[in-house]
Amino acid sequence: MCGIYGTTIPYSNGTIREKMARISFRGPDYTGVQRYDQVIFAHNRLAIIDLDARSNQPFSYMHLHIVFNGEIYNYKDIRKDLERKNYQFNTSSDTEVICAAYLEYGANCLTRFNGMFAFVIYDTHKNELFGARDRFGKKPFYYAHDHLSFEFASQPSQINIERNLSVNEEAISQYLIWGYVPEPQSIYAEVKQLPAASYFKYDLKSHKLKITEYWTLDYGWKNKFEGSYEEAKEALALILADAVKIRMNADVPLGVFLSGGIDSSLIAALATKEIDHVKTFSIKFNEKGFDESAYANQVAKHLGTDHYTIECNYNDGIELIENFNHFYDEPFADSSAIPTMLLSKNTRKHVTVALSGDAGDEAFLGYHRYKWIKQVNSLFYAPHGVRKALAGLINQSPSYRHKLIAMGISMEDIEKLYVKMFGNMENSWVKQPDLAKYNPLMHILTNPAKPLLERISDFDIKTYLNGDINTKVDRASMAFSLESRAPLMDYRVMEFSRSLPTAFKYTNGNQKRILKDLLFDRVPAHMFDRPKAGFTMPFQHWFRNELKDYVMDNLSVENLKNIPGIHLKRTQEIINEHMTGKWNRYPQIWKLLVLSQWLIKNKSTENKVSLVA
Template identity: 70%
Template sequence: MCGIYGSTIKYGEDVLREKLNKASFRGPDFSALWDCEDVVLGHNRLAIIDLDSRSNQPFLYKHLAIVFNGEIYNFLELKAELQQKGYSFNTSSDTEVICAAYLEYGASCVQKFNGMFAFTIYDSRERVLFGARDRLGKKPFYYSHSGTEFEFASQPSQIALFNDFTVNQQAIREYLIWGYVPEPRSIWTEVKKLPAGYSFTFNCYTGVLKTEKYWDLDYSWANKFQGSFDAAKIELKGLLTDAVKIRMNADVPLGIFLSGGIDSSLIAALASQMRDSVKTFSIKFNEKDFDESKYASMVASHLGTEHHTIECSYDSGLDLIENFSRYYDEPFADSSAIPSLLLSKYTKNHVTVALSGDGGDEGFIGYTRYKWINNVSPIFGLPLSIRQSLAACVNLSPNYVHKLIGMGISLRDIEILYVKMFGGMENSWVQEPDLGLNNPFREILTNKRKNLLENLSDFDIKTYLNEDINTKVDRASMAFSLESRSPLMDYRVMEFSRNLPTRYKYYRGSQKRILKDILFEYVPAQFFNRPKAGFTMPFKEWFRDELKEYVLDNLSEKELQSIPGINVKRTLEIIKEHMTGKWNRYPQIWKLLVLQQWLKAYDNKALASLSHVI
């Protein structure tokens, strides 16, 4: 887990050092630049595999130079394959294996890698840069391309530093809907994201950049699993066991994020079968409605792990809120980033690698919203005129939830309902209120070859998991030089889940059915007889109480007028609705607080002097 940087622009050494140092928190163990006629490569290393200095980067292998962020979990297997083909190795690192695989297989080498990665290889013979981002987008890759100039980095502010870039107004509007900036856009007009599952080639001589998709979900369901539920469970258990096993390979201390939910408990259970002593970490909220730490403790006690609980208090939360833009380079409004930061900060005191349960909800139909959409879907069999009449009646109620239901059933189809409830049902405060319907992946929701639940799952894998969850975890963990690994995001597990019959995942209202059946072989089912809870902050209450003055000061009419893309008058009404208890508007308020903080911190004129030291 590291930070990478590279550029064909001939910056001075002081500028290059500043750009590299801006992401030094991603890799505090070693930092270096390597320069040649065509390109400068930079790397901040967090040493996980082969701690020896021989594996420092930029790494040279024959006529190749590489900078690499992430882990290739199957590198030992691939290394043995390449040795049989005559390749020799001087380190025990996965970085060297990537280089040899590129020499042997060319651009198709990415098909061989099982891992999370973002890398760039410079081939001095061909004078080209080749790179890729992992299938599901665990690791970030930002770049800027203009003419013959090409610059890339793990963090967008590295590229923007000392450049007169412009804030992308369209990106801001998309952020106000989704809570993040969807790929391939970034918050800066001149900087883009390499999409998940893509590789690229840049010709240093001609300046031509080509990108190519090398992996995607199977939307056809042509390879649907034909075996029994028990057969599927056996095969999935084998895949999960191996996914956990290969992610426990590290030359540094390793632990597990344990929320007490299905996914993280399953990872902890499988890991406990492979190692005598396992460390687990969870977070505790003072507000009892948000606190699930007791469930994590129950699971940890049953599995016999060395368990640690960190308390997320108002004071610790406020400190992270006020410094949020220091950790996230782009506006990012998932409030669970705050406890994720706190958990990572504490966990780093004990381990350098942590396994997580990310990916289980998306891959195995686990979110509560899936059940809700499935339950209301029969209503959309009624003619639109009838539903609109029903909505008019429901809207007479002063109840907030009733009004949301009215808005939902009056929409043209259920796919639009899902997109709008995901980005916010009521968007009158945004200048382009229907922008959320323009998501490039929305066509997934209308795929006729799969049913509604499978389409929702595919959509979330391509959007929410990739853009929200992965961004949250990458920035939160790397802010404190901690590596997070997600066995349920092993592409083999994800591909298998997408080919399973829906009833193996969602059956008579029971979600993640097959994962639960595997988990209950290790942990009693009664531990999980409770409603699913999200990893969220108590902002609804805080914004009306402890943080009320903070909100009103930072989102005054004067402050709101400086935020592009919003209807100031309607936004002030929304803030008032929340403060008076009329409606719960904390998601909109949090989006605005994050954006306002980011715009102040990353003002282009002050960008060069902005400190990103954590």
């Protein structure tokens, strides 16, 4: 787990060091810089496997040079196959295996990798850069290509150093809807994200860049699971056990994030079958209604883990809020990033790697919104005109909840309602873009080959999981040099979940049915007899009290005028509605706060170019 960088621009050593210092938190163990003819590679290392200096990067293997961020969990099996083909290895790292696999299989090596990764190989024989990103976008990859040069990095601020990059107003419009900047855009107009499950080839002579997708979901539902529920449960148990096992390979201390919910509890239960004395970590809030640490303690006690409860208060949160953009680099509006950072910060005091339960909700239909959209779907069998008339009557109610319902049932179809809900129903303060233009994956929601919940799940995996969850966890964990691994995001688990009948995952309101049944074979079901909770902080209270002056200063009229894509008067009303206690508007305020701070910080940046003589 590291930070990578490369360029064909002949920057000075001082500039390269500055670019790597900007993300030193991603890899504090070693910083390496190498120049190869037309290419400069640099790497910040967080040593996890083969701690010896022989595995430092940039790394060379025959005529290949590589910088790599991530982990290939099945690298030992791949290495055995390559050794049978007479490949030799001088380290015990997965980095060396990537190089040998590329030599043997070319771009097809990517289909053999089970892991999270972003890497670039400089092939001196082909005079070509070959790079790739993992299937679900766990690891970030940004690049700038102007047909004369190519530059890539783990985070966009690295590319911004010594360049005159401009703010991408289209990306801001996307952010205001989704809460993050969706790929392939970035917050800078000149910088893009390499899409998940894609690789690129950059010809150093012609300067041509070609991007290719190497994996995708089974949108056609061609590989449906045809067995019984018990057979599916048995098969998933085997896949999950191995997904956890291969993610527990590390030469440093390892633990598990344990919220006390279904997903993290299942991962912790499986981890205890692999090693003794598993360390587990949860977070505790002092504010009433936000503390669920007792549930995590109960599960930990049953599993016999070495459990740590991390207490969080206002003072802990405010420091991270003030430095939020330093680590996230782009506007990012998921407020659960703050508790994730706090959890990562304190977990890192004990371990260097932590397993998480990420992706269980997307793959196995666990979010509240899935149940809600399932319930409301029956209304959409009625003609649009009838629903609009009904909405007009409901809208007469003074209840804000009723007004949201009216807004929802007046939508043209259920898919547009889901997107509206996904981007917050209350977005009257945002200048509305064409959603199809701003998210090219909208077609997934209207896919005729699958029923509604499966389409929504596919859409969330390709959008929300990639752009929100993975961005959140990558930046939050790497801010404190902690590696986070997600067994439920093993591509075998994800593909199997996509093949299952909906009833195996959701039936009669029972969400994540098959995951629950696997868990209840290991932990008593009564421990989870409670409503699902989100991973949130008491921002609703803080923004009206401890942080009120902070919010009002940052969201002054002058600062709001500098934010493109919003209606100023309605935005001021939204803020006032929250401060007076009329409505809970903290999601909108947090979204504005993050964006305003990012724009203020980047407005004053001076860019100069320093080239090698």
